[in-house]
Amino acid sequence: MVTTIEDQRLDALFTALSDRTRRDIVARLSTGEATVKELAKPYAMSMQAVSQHIRVLERSGLISRGRHRQTRPCRLEPAALEAAVSWIEESQRTWSERMDRLETHLACLQKRENQ
Amino acid sequence: MVTTIEDQRLDALFTALSDRTRRDIVARLSTGEATVKELAKPYAMSMQAVSQHIRVLERSGLISRGRHRQTRPCRLEPAALEAAVSWIEESQRTWSERMDRLETHLACLQKRENQ
DNA sequence: CACTTGATAAAGCAGATGCTTGAGTAGCGC
DNA sequence: GCGCTACTCAAGCATCTGCTTTATCAAGTG
Numbered sequence: 001m002v003t004t005i006e007d008q009r010l011d012a013l014f015t016a017l018s019d020r021t022r023r024d025i026v027a028r029l030s031t032g033e034a035t036v037k038e039l040a041k042p043y044a045m046s047m048q049a050v051s052q053h054i055r056v057l058e059r060s061g062l063i064s065r066g067r068h069r070q071t072r073p074c075r076l077e078p079a080a081l082e083a084a085v086s087w088i089e090e091s092q093r094t095w096s097e098r099m100d101r102l103e104t105h106l107a108c109l110q111k112r113e114n115q
Numbered sequence: 116m117v118t119t120i121e122d123q124r125l126d127a128l129f130t131a132l133s134d135r136t137r138r139d140i141v142a143r144l145s146t147g148e149a150t151v152k153e154l155a156k157p158y159a160m161s162m163q164a165v166s167q168h169i170r171v172l173e174r175s176g177l178i179s180r181g182r183h184r185q186t187r188p189c190r191l192e193p194a195a196l197e198a199a200v201s202w203i204e205e206s207q208r209t210w211s212e213r214m215d216r217l218e219t220h221l222a223c224l225q226k227r228e229n230q
Numbered sequence: 231c232a233c234t235t236g237a238t239a240a241a242g243c244a245g246a247t248g249c250t251t252g253a254g255t256a257g258c259g260c
Numbered sequence: 261g262c263g264c265t266a267c268t269c270a271a272g273c274a275t276c277t278g279c280t281t282t283a284t285c286a287a288g289t290g
Contacts, residue, residue, distance in 0.1 A: 001157065007135050014138075018129035019278085020122050023202070030209040037236060042116065049279055051238065056277095070236045070287045078210050081203050087138070088196050094145040095193050134248085152266060164249055166268065171247095185257045185266045232290085239284070247276070254269070260262080 009061070013084050016060035021045075022053050026062060029076040036072060124176070128199050131175035136160075137168050141177060144191040151187060 016022055025039055040050035054074060057063045061080040065072045131137055140154055155165035169189060172178045176195040180187045 001135075001139065001159075003135065007138075010138065011133060011135060014129050014133035017203075018126060018133050020116075020118065020126060021278095023122075023125065023129075024116065027206055027209070030206045031213060035236075036238095044116075045279070046281085047237075048239090048281085052278075055238095072237065076206075076210055078207050081207055085200055085203055088132075088200055091142055091145040091191075092193050092196055094142070095191055098146060130247095136248095150266075151268095160248090161250070162267075163251085163269090167248075170268095187267070234289075235287085237285085237287105240282085241280100242282105243278105243280080245277085245279105248274090250271100250273080252270090255267085256265100257267105258263105258265080260264100 009083060010087055012060040013062065013080065016057050016062055017084070019053065019056075021050075022057055025050075025053060025057060025074075026076065029063060029074055030078075033073045033075045036074070039074065124198060125202055127175040128177065128195065131172050131177055132199070134168065134171075136165075137172055140165075140168060140172060140189075141191065144178060144189055145193075148188045148190045151189070154189065 017026070021043065024042075028034060028039060036047060036051055036054060039054065040047040043050060054063070054065075057074075058065060062077060063074050064077050065074050067073075132141070136158065139157075143149060143154060151162060151166055151169060154169065155162040158165060169178070169180075172189075173180060177192060178189050179192050180189050182188075
């Protein structure tokens with residue numbers, strides 16, 4: 001089993017999405033840009049903790065950041081989410097193809113039985 | 116922030132998918148059922164380690180297991196993957212709606228300027 | 231200039247994760 | 261019964277995570 005760039009990317013992506021706070025932040029950012037302070041407001045945890053979550057999201061490619069005065073506004077990179085969906089849909093595609101073949105096979109057996 | 120069942124389910128789902136070996140197993144199972152031994156074969160790690168990965172996948176609802184002689188065949192539950200896709204698409208939907216509003220707004224400003 | 235604000239850096243810590251090895255169990259074939 | 265196979269359970273261990281606190285920094289504001 002060779003580890004590819006794609007694997008590392010998916011690791012980072014799904015790891016980023018595996019935490020509730022981070023999913024929350026992604027959902028929040030889907031409605032528009034926000035600063036670290038704004039993102040931290042709803043949570044009981046420290047701003048530093050939120051800042052660390054944001055770094056995880058940034059490394060996964062899910063968000064990117066700019067600079068504006070003293071703030072580092074975060075924005076969603078929806079293209080990154082696409083990689084996760086693609087991986088999942090590939091599995092589902094394979095699975096449904098298998099189901100189709102199985103159905104064809106069963107229909108074939110059925111037909112033979114009826115003869 | 117209240118933790119719901121749905122949140123726990125998504126935690127388990129994305130955590131399960133965040134490991135390369137487990138994604139590999141899911142991909143393998145999308146082509147058909149397999150036993151623990153069969154699934155463990157391609158990896159350098161022990162069968163116990165693979166067995167633990169399988170338990171993570173099972174708890175996430177991604178796979179289910181039967182009994183056949185001494186084996187515990189694993190099969191994919193593609194419906195579980197749907198929950199992950201749904202969450203992602205919800206975020207994307209919100210984001211694209213925002214983009215649409217932004218475009219409408221910009222078009223509106225443009226129009227006013229041309230008058 | 232000092233002071234505040236928004237954010238990052240670093241160190242520490244409890245708990246989770248991914249793996250190991252060794253032992254135990256359930257279902258067969260003899 | 262005995263051994264073999266397929267697997268699980270359990271303990272141990274190194275590493276990773278999610279958070280904290282303290283310290284630091286960069287960009288305004290008085």
